[in-house]
Amino acid sequence: MIRKRRKALTIILLASILCIGLWGGLTIYNYRFRTAITEEGSLYVPTGGTLDGAIDSLVTHGMLANEARLRRFAMLRDLHELRPGHYRLSQGTSYSTLLNRLQSGSQTPVRVTFNNARTTDRLAAIVSRYLEADSATFAEAFRDDSLIQAAGFTAPTFMATFIPNTYELYWNTTPSSFVRRMRQEYDRFWNDEREMRRQALGLSREEVITLASIVYEETKQSDEMPRIAGVYLNRLRCGMPLQADPTVKFALGDFTLRRILHRHLTVDSPYNTYKYAGLPPGPICMPSIRAIDATLQPETHDYLYFCARDDFSGYHNFARTLSEHNRNAAAYARALNRLQQQQ
Numbered sequence: 001m002i003r004k005r006r007k008a009l010t011i012i013l014l015a016s017i018l019c020i021g022l023w024g025g026l027t028i029y030n031y032r033f034r035t036a037i038t039e040e041g042s043l044y045v046p047t048g049g050t051l052d053g054a055i056d057s058l059v060t061h062g063m064l065a066n067e068a069r070l071r072r073f074a075m076l077r078d079l080h081e082l083r084p085g086h087y088r089l090s091q092g093t094s095y096s097t098l099l100n101r102l103q104s105g106s107q108t109p110v111r112v113t114f115n116n117a118r119t120t121d122r123l124a125a126i127v128s129r130y131l132e133a134d135s136a137t138f139a140e141a142f143r144d145d146s147l148i149q150a151a152g153f154t155a156p157t158f159m160a161t162f163i164p165n166t167y168e169l170y171w172n173t174t175p176s177s178f179v180r181r182m183r184q185e186y187d188r189f190w191n192d193e194r195e196m197r198r199q200a201l202g203l204s205r206e207e208v209i210t211l212a213s214i215v216y217e218e219t220k221q222s223d224e225m226p227r228i229a230g231v232y233l234n235r236l237r238c239g240m241p242l243q244a245d246p247t248v249k250f251a252l253g254d255f256t257l258r259r260i261l262h263r264h265l266t267v268d269s270p271y272n273t274y275k276y277a278g279l280p281p282g283p284i285c286m287p288s289i290r291a292i293d294a295t296l297q298p299e300t301h302d303y304l305y306f307c308a309r310d311d312f313s314g315y316h317n318f319a320r321t322l323s324e325h326n327r328n329a330a331a332y333a334r335a336l337n338r339l340q341q342q343q
Helices: 004-031 050-059 069-075 095-104 120-127 137-141 145-150 175-189 192-200 207-218 222-236 245-252 289-296 322-342
Strands: 041-045 085-089 110-114 165-169 305-308 314-319
Touching: 004 041, 041 050, 050 069, 069 095, 085 095, 110 120, 137 145, 137 175, 145 175, 145 289, 165 175, 192 207, 192 289, 207 222, 207 245, 207 289, 222 289, 222 305, 222 314, 305 322
Parallel strands: none
Antiparallel strands: 041 085, 110 165, 305 314
């Protein structure tokens, strides 16, 4: 009888071990190989985000195969804290791969594109569309004197830091880290060839970008940019005021003005290039790379004036003398009056 009991217990024990082994093997198989992500998509884990929040997001977007299974595997790993970031998840991602990425912070960079921002507040609004921090947080950082100085700029020249392009960044990049990265990109932009051209002009990097911002605001026609840059450089060399209408708009804070009238020219601002000679204190917008390169490679000529053409093509008529320029300006004014009367 005792032998029979021992035999029965042995069989039960072996069966239990086998069941546990099978359960463990199945668990390991499910963990390592079973599909967790059924639809390709992105998961954003905010700073301080929890596992519950990540699971809710996956469920909401219809990406998770089995919520209970993921929770069980996370509990077995004692996983509660997640690394913040953007995770691009492929269809067929296993539970082990998913949890490993969330725990290690192996996130996917996002592509951040910006161009043609006139102010740092506008830039903050654009960048915040791609990154975790909101526009107010970015705007506050862009006004932080200590951060601006650490990047090697002043408040008026700070816009020069940002070379318009598309960059790969981590979603949870902080505003201060963003500025540091942009400074690195700025230094990379100023390669040996651009430095050689800059030195030949006798301008600093910030002065080149400031002049390029005026050129960019004057025309969007890339083939005309070198000629307009040449006009302003001619004026700088002979001591003439730049008298650039876009700088007056910047001084007034009104970029909708189509005509600059005499009353606008009285604004007392260092950005009013009718009132103050030389370049303004800093860029009046974020110039395109084409505008910067056009400024570094200006057309050589003796023009001192230019005025928009009366055909509204976006191109300009150029003049060497004031009397010639006045005729061009009068023709444009007449065409503008006719257009307004038709409207």
